[in-house]
Amino acid sequence: MPESDSPGTSLATLYQEMILDHYRRPRNRAPLPDASITVERNNPLCGDLIQLSLAFDGEIVRAAVWRGQGCSISSASASMMTQAIAGRTFGHARTIAARFGAMLSGDRAAADDELLGDLRALSAVARYPMRIKCALLPWSALEEGMLGKRGVGDGG
Amino acid sequence: MPESDSPGTSLATLYQEMILDHYRRPRNRAPLPDASITVERNNPLCGDLIQLSLAFDGEIVRAAVWRGQGCSISSASASMMTQAIAGRTFGHARTIAARFGAMLSGDRAAADDELLGDLRALSAVARYPMRIKCALLPWSALEEGMLGKRGVGDGG
Amino acid sequence: MSSLAPRSDFPILLAHPGLRYLDSAATSQKPRAVLDAISAYYSEDNANPHRGAYELSVRATERYHAARERVARFCGVADADCLIFTRGTTEAINLVASAWGRANIRSGDEVIVTGMEHHANFVPWQQIAFEQDARFRICELTPDGRIDLDELRAMLGRHTRVVAFNHVSNALGTINPVREIAAIVRERSDALIVCDGAQGAPHIPVAFDSLDVDFYAFSGHKMCGPMGIGALIGRRGTLETMPPYQTGGDMIEFVLDYRTTWNVLPHKFEAGTPNVGDAVGLAAAADYLDGLGMDAVRAHELALVKLATTALGDVDGIHIYGPPPEDRSGVISFTLSDIHPHDLATILDGDGVCIRAGHHCAQPLMRRLGVAATARASFYIYNDEADIEALLGALHRARGLFGYAGV
Amino acid sequence: MSSLAPRSDFPILLAHPGLRYLDSAATSQKPRAVLDAISAYYSEDNANPHRGAYELSVRATERYHAARERVARFCGVADADCLIFTRGTTEAINLVASAWGRANIRSGDEVIVTGMEHHANFVPWQQIAFEQDARFRICELTPDGRIDLDELRAMLGRHTRVVAFNHVSNALGTINPVREIAAIVRERSDALIVCDGAQGAPHIPVAFDSLDVDFYAFSGHKMCGPMGIGALIGRRGTLETMPPYQTGGDMIEFVLDYRTTWNVLPHKFEAGTPNVGDAVGLAAAADYLDGLGMDAVRAHELALVKLATTALGDVDGIHIYGPPPEDRSGVISFTLSDIHPHDLATILDGDGVCIRAGHHCAQPLMRRLGVAATARASFYIYNDEADIEALLGALHRARGLFGYAGV
């Protein structure tokens, strides 16, 4: 559908330099031989595939790396996510994930939340419903990877 | 559907005394121990069932009897049919069958054809498309019963 | 007594003012709202769902998703992923008999159906039992046309693998006590319980989640929806552990050269391009029926069937099958003297009264009733007292035509 | 170049004036005539066919019968009883793989498909081969995306039980030489030949009776018809000797307690209430397409795809898959530099250009092409040169957004 207002601007926001940079030079895209857990997530309807490996150290995500194939949105999301959570407690990682999810559902406050750091570059995805799944794919893997992990500061 | 003109008259023609008489006192409804062939025909969508037994004598249908269950139309048709063909040559039976079929497709001349005798009482069926199958059921059995029989006077 | 739904909501009743449509158990008529919903979908939102990366396709996907949620809500299913869209009841039951049956029914097992089943809930079980070398058993009926629960109790045991029965009989109208039957089965066996709801969902409030059956199937076309759509509802655990039915697009996860993995529910059981248009139509039908209120639908049919049973009961030579009207849906199945049901239907049609005559896709039941066919009038939301009067008048005419006195 | 069909015949194109719908290989849009035919059926003639003894039901039966004859005529089938209505291609192929396959494929047999099949013509064969302990084999493709006929020749032999291939590839557009392939197969084996015509029937004149394949399957929704309907065409001898697929109402002759016999063709393969509404819609679609002329349809698509291939071929970084446009249907499958097809589709959607991105339900093919996904534009009767210009413009914009020069 032709967009109602300035598709150009909107798309330029979606595909801003930060996203393309993470797409073309993905961070933490490497094997992790001593991974505590590896989770695979795919979108069977488009073929996108993310493999996330996490190494835990007590209550901390010591390392997070990924592999897979996907569009710029899912790749940038995975790349930034691994940056954002590495070295963080489970509780912190969960908070980031929740804020990220809120941002994608259109929560303006979340889109301004400093906590999200670079991930805010993905805020425009909220306006592209068919791409939200792409952005969330690595986070869904993260959720499963941390399943049952209780983090410092977790309420319950 | 309500009929456009005088449903009463039309239905009274369909269910005229002759039909009801054959329905209630079916002719040739009996076993035929020395049958040359027995053919079964059914209408799976309504459950009507006709079993037709024929005994042949050279090129003649010596005897025709039937059994089965069905509505007044299929029963009367079977009853009258067996009367009409018993003792006739294959060729003659086929001619009757053809005229009967023509009558049911609405051929006025056939409906007046003396050859059909009592069977003309079924001419009103032509106006009830959903009942034509009923009237034809025994004839379809006859056709199979005579398959491959060459009758006197058959053109080819 | 007037109709529950405005007759003017139904284009076909407007097109044929004299139509006395008493064959809704075969298929229902459609309100304009349903036809408009289908047209609107194709005129505004049509695309292949799940597959596109453009907005129109997202809209089609959302319409399809919303239709599933809507229909799930209609029949009391909280977890909408457990509602699989099928072509109708027949396909839904075949799905279970084939996919679950082939994986779970073994030699020596027993598969139980009842003597009142529609062919759709009889033949698939008969065939899968034969194929798996299991024993096919038929639970007989009481003289007034109910499932004989004592016999069922006696049949059940550790060999029982499946118990399949209908919620409501299409041929008799009998409303079966689903929860009671389920309790009886659960107490005596580990059998899978499959309920054919083709005549349930359209006529009675259904709350699947509280029925305690494993599968429930129904058809859209019998509940004001279009043909070509229906549903199978199952339990997540059962659906997730059983193999898929048809394979192809949409239902896969990975297709390797020599191995394939399956998508999640509900997609796993919906191979190929989904029927979004008709699903949207079925959702509109659910809106329509819930707008009337399913309790009101049931009350309306009950009132009509009581009225009809009383009125027809006075006709000389009539025989009405099944339990008393309180325990029947809006169905009245009967024979009249020696007038064959087909002849009856033709004569009634002359007065615009549409009833069905035949075995009602229930030959095993007909054998048990000792008849080849019955006549069946069935009521729905657009029927009214005038329909019953027309039926009665036409029956008297039939008697007259067949030479019975008193017309 | 203008569109072949008036764009104003399509309500959705009127509703969305800026829509550049280039995803007809996924599903086509519907002309008003088709939507009207469906509404008119439900508004005037709706009843359960085959079963009623009243005029309305006879009319429904006749409408259904006429729809079958019409669709049979559309695809060159003289014996209309050999055209089985299914939900679509996927169900049609599952029917053959399941009903014919279970009865005929034995341990040691070989089942051959090609590397370009849609999952609907791949997974059912893979699964039935596995189930019957047969060998599943994949005939590879030539570098330009055709079936490698030399390899096929070499694979065929007395063990070959089935050869299944598509008439036209949905992912590449390749038009396969059906008759030539059939001749190759017949010469070297007794295999059953199954042709997936999902992308054939909508786009190319099809005369089943002269194709020399055993089965041909297609979907209504890809040829201007509604979703929820399609067809399987078979040969009378094959259909008559194979067991039924789904069981239930309409498809039976006698249902005895422990045995059932089957109805004649086509009913034997159509269990349950048929989808008359959508069959009538599909017949209207056949009317519509024959009104344009299927030769004209093919010529129009060929002209568009040639134009598009030339125009897109000049875009820096583009890679187009499949054979030259003369041997393709109206499909152009491509990738552009390092821009992921999904991103491409999103950017194009900004200009109202709807293309599909992904594996196109052909993961085995994607592996062979060495990509995870392609972008695919596909043309139909309502597309015109302006659609191609819009596509081209949007591709340039995508390059710009991804930082490629020359915009």
Ligand SMILES: Cc1ncc(COP(=O)(O)O)c(C=O)c1O
């Ligand atoms: C070549 C091919 N085969 C099979 C199918 C499956 O058709 P359907 O989804 O309508 O069953 C499609 C389209 O999705 C196709 O393009």
Ligand SMILES: Cc1ncc(COP(=O)(O)O)c(C=O)c1O
């Ligand atoms: C009780 C019952 N079960 C199953 C069916 C089959 O439904 P469908 O023909 O819509 O698949 C019907 C109606 O025909 C029915 O009344």
